[in-house]
Amino acid sequence: MALGISLVLLFMGDAARLYRLGFVQFIDAKLYDYRMRLTLPNKADDRIVILDIDEKSLKEEGRWPWGRDKLARLMDELFDHYGVVVTGFDVVFAERDSSSGLKVLQELGRNQLRNVAQFQSVLAQLKPHLEYDKLFADKIRQRNVVLGYYFSNSEHGSDRSVSGVLPEPVFAAGTFKGRPISVMRWDSYGANLPELQDSAATAGHFNPVVDFDGEVRRIPMIVEYNGAYYESLSLAVARAALGMPKLSPGYAPGKDKNYGGLEWLTLESSQGDLLVPVDAEVGALVPYRGARGTFRYISAADVLHERTPLAELQGKIVLVGTSAPGLMDMRSTPVGEVYPGVEVHANMISGILNQNVKQNPPYVLGANVLLLLVVGMVLAILLPLLSPMYGTLLSAGMLLLEIVFNGSLWQYGNIALPMAGGLILALALFALNMTFGYFTTERTKRQITSLFGQYVPSEVVDEMSKNPEQVSMEGESREMTILFSDVRGFTTISEGLDPKELALLMNEFLTPLSRVIYGHRGTIDKYMGDCIMAFWGAPLPEARHAYHAVLSGLEMQRTLSGLQPHFRERGWPPIHVGVGINSGRVSVGNMGSEVRVAYTVMGDAVNLASRLEGITKEYGVGVLVGETTREAAPEFVYRELDLVRVKGKDKPVAIFEPLGLAGQVEQSVLEEVQLFHQALDMYRKQQWDQAELQLLSLLKMAPQARLYQVYAERVAHYRNTPPGEKWDGVFVFKTK
Incomplete structure (x- = not known):
């Protein structure tokens, strides 16, 4: 009984988050995934369409990123021709578009052709048509466009990196002051160009919550940056589709009624309030509808050329993402190990609009602790008093009761109550009473040694034996x-x-x-x-x-x-x-x-x-x-x-x-490396004469160096056969 009660207390501590038992966390995640897959509707939400930058689009329209003039034309097609409700971008426009060649023309106008009046006149006429960023900004202004951006955390406080501008926060700094809310915090971001952000209806971050096992089960509905709070892309798109309703927090009761935790977010829509249940970190569980490809994907090229029937996009919520190899933002999810990030957002938007997001409020933690206490104490006290047969029946009955109770909450109460702790505790107490005195430490060591002894050094095997849960x-x-x-x-x-x-x-x-x-x-x-x-x-x-x-x-x-x-x-x-x-x-x-x-x-x-x-x-x-x-x-x-x-x-x-390690490389080698890096820079800038002189100097220092010979040969080749202005400096290997 003492061992059983100790086991109950151990699992209760894990459930109360005083510490985490890795295997319980892992199994609970897998059981959550199983329940998710078991109850999938396996059908798309017809209101949401993914506009796909696929291989077909890249083949017809050119490599990504496309010029903003093309994106401007895409906006005209989506809103004017197809009449979509809202367009959300699962991409960020952090850098300016120089593909029009305007900078080159302006440079000519300032130098070689500054006195050519006809050139200056034509340039003035062309300029409005070549300012692609402004053109794109004009096309999204007054239209229901939601841009995407991302947050990140620097490894060191001084390494913070920001680009672009953020949208207005949904909650001002200090909104949740004094409340027990663990909002995810970030210190860096990559956002959109100021003119694009100013023109868009709003924007949302596309950061998911990546769980300990690498899977995406939640999306942080709001996150904190510099004290202010910003909404996710999925929440922003859902609000845009509803006419940008006010977002307000819903608090759980606390010791002081004014200081309870955040339990849900409310979209105060004219069609009725929509609630988005959130957990202690203000994350919402993604209500996946099916495997990859459940939502409708439409090629961007077909939209640009109006090959898509009007009915497939009219009145739809459109998310712009990509499935082209090399561009895909892939995530591991409960419904697929390789799952497009844009489709994760589509599922979340659908869940918000359909009000079927699973609840995982803070009080679930207390409910789980209480459930473990009841189940654990019943088994810990009664099993030692019962015969093996009755002990088996009692354990099986408790397991069945837990499964039915948890499944009912999931299916009918829309609540995601942790499941693994109770099941594992019941099985552990049963095993403890049936195999009391049986120790597994030596057997575990033998198993690990036999499995990994031929792969890894003996000292690593010893460490693995001491921490088998990591293996x-x-x-x-x-x-x-x-x-x-x-x-x-x-x-x-x-x-x-x-x-x-x-x-x-x-x-x-x-x-x-x-x-x-x-x-x-x-x-x-x-x-x-x-x-x-x-x-x-x-x-x-x-x-x-x-x-x-x-x-x-x-x-x-x-x-x-x-x-x-x-x-x-x-x-x-x-x-x-x-x-x-x-x-x-x-x-x-x-x-x-x-x-x-x-x-x-x-x-x-x-x-x-x-x-x-x-x-x-x-x-x-x-x-x-x-x-x-x-x-x-x-x-x-x-x-x-x-x-x-x-x-x-x-x-x-x-x-x-x-x-070699920094500090252990000779100064002469460092100087030679610096000279080569200079030669490499000249080579990439197509400064062939300067690069050749630098390489000849290096070859005098190291006549047998194959590296310098290779680049000397390339320079000689490219001088006779220039690679062109768009050359990116990449050397292609045709063989393995």
């Missing part, structure tokens, strides 16, 4: 760093050795390189012939995964250099490896088939790491990292090498060569 073999999404290393010219090397000598050679260099990875807390994924694939950040989370990976790559090169004399003594050819490192969000866990599974990582960041390793030889460098790794590991000195588009990726990637 999962199930697939999950994490920020990680991946490393690929491969021997250059291995085919030629292998052809010159017999099989036994080749096997011995591979063991001689793979073993020390693997020890380097282990020494920096890396996990070896697999050996692929002469290639090593490793990653950092799993199975245990590692905050400095990028730092350890880059350190490993540099040490692998030093270790291999130290092995060269030994290889010469054995009569073996010299071994050189290229190392590619990249960081990003990937899927990690047991993957495979019913026949065979492996603990591995998958994702775009993994593919890019492999591509980076493949192009190290093109630049004659030993270690090459992507820009995300450079940002995540600022402790190193890097030389920027290029801006490339590797095979299989549309978006250009900046690549860098790590040279």
Whole structure:
């Protein structure tokens, strides 16, 4: 009984948020997702349409971002031809549009053609038509247009970054002073150009709440910046569709009737008040209607060319977003791991208008604690007194009662009451009484050792044994760093050795390189012939995964250099490896088939790491990292090498060569890096003569440097075949 009551108190503390039990939080999230999927209507809200910047639109109208003149024409089509009610943008217009060429013409007018009267006259006539930002602003003025923007938090207080202007706050500073409300706070933002914001009906932020497992279940209806409070895009669009009704807070009763917490937001519409229930953080649960694509998507190109029937847009709420590869704002949600952010907002708008947003008010916390107390004490006291059969019946009855009670609240009361705590507590008390005295610690250690001992160093296995709740073999999404290393010219090397000598050679260099990875807390994924694939950040989370990976790559090169004399003594050819490192969000866990599974990582960041390793030889460098790794590991000195588009990726990637830890790189190397960066800047500005002179100087300093030779050859090529004014400096690799 004492152990059972202790267990009850443990779960009650979690329910009261005095601390969090990770497994309860995880299971509760999955049960919420299950209830959501089980009760999906699986049909769209016909009032809401998503205007899609899809591949078709990009093919017909050009790459994104489009000129604001085209967006101005889009506004005319939507409001004048199709008669939409409101248009919301799930994009932000933070930078000015210079695509019209007006700046170039004005520069000519101020210089070469300043005395040409005819040019000046024509320029004056053209100017109003080429000021695309003003043109777009004029088109959204007096129209029901809601712009989008985002908030962010700087890592350091001095690094705050703001752009554009915010709309008027929905609540002034001090509105909730003294109330127990935990509004999400931000210190930076990226908003729209002043003239666009001034012309729009309003604007809303499109920041979701990303839960601990990476899924989007809630949207913060209001957030705080500099003391004032700003509404979400979905709330702003819903209000715009209703004629911009007043927004007012609804408070729960407190000890002092004037100081209760926020329980809902009220839209005081002429059609009747609409309530948006919110939680303690003023977030609202997204009432998803179905899987991705439930809402109607219409190609923007079809609207621009009036190919869409009037009935499909007339009187609709339109959200402008994108599904084109490389532009998609994808989220992981309860109804899909890859779900467009714009459709999340569509679901939220539908829920506000239909009044079917699940309630998760602050008092739910107290109700959950009380439920755990009743269920837990009944089982903790009665189970030790009952026989196994009656104990089983009592436990099953309590479980069934909890499920029915919770399901009824969900379906008929529209309340999302936490479910996992009660179910797990009932099962835990049953297991405790049925298996009293059975300890699982040693078995857990053996399981972890057998599962991960071949992947990770022994000290990491020990840590995992001490904290098994952090370890999962199930697939999950994490920020990680991946490393690929491969021997250059291995085919030629292998052809010159017999099989036994080749096997011995591979063991001689793979073993020390693997020890380097282990020494920096890396996990070896697999050996692929002469290639090593490793990653950092799993199975245990590692905050400095990028730092350890880059350190490993540099040490692998030093270790291999130290092995060269030994290889010469054995009569073996010299071994050189290229190392590619990249960081990003990937899927990690047991993957495979019913026949065979492996603990591995998958994702775009993994593919890019492999591509980076493949192009190290093109630049004659030993270690090459992507820009995300450079940002995540600022402790190193890097030389920027290029801006490339590797095979299989549309978006250009900046690549860098790590040279060593800051403070440990020789001054002469730093000076050489600075000279190369100057040459690179000249190269990108198409200053071919200056770039060539700088590169020749660098080649005198390092005649064997493949990097300088590569750029000297490119400069010679581009001097004869200029890339044109729109050249973005990107070098495209056609092969892996």
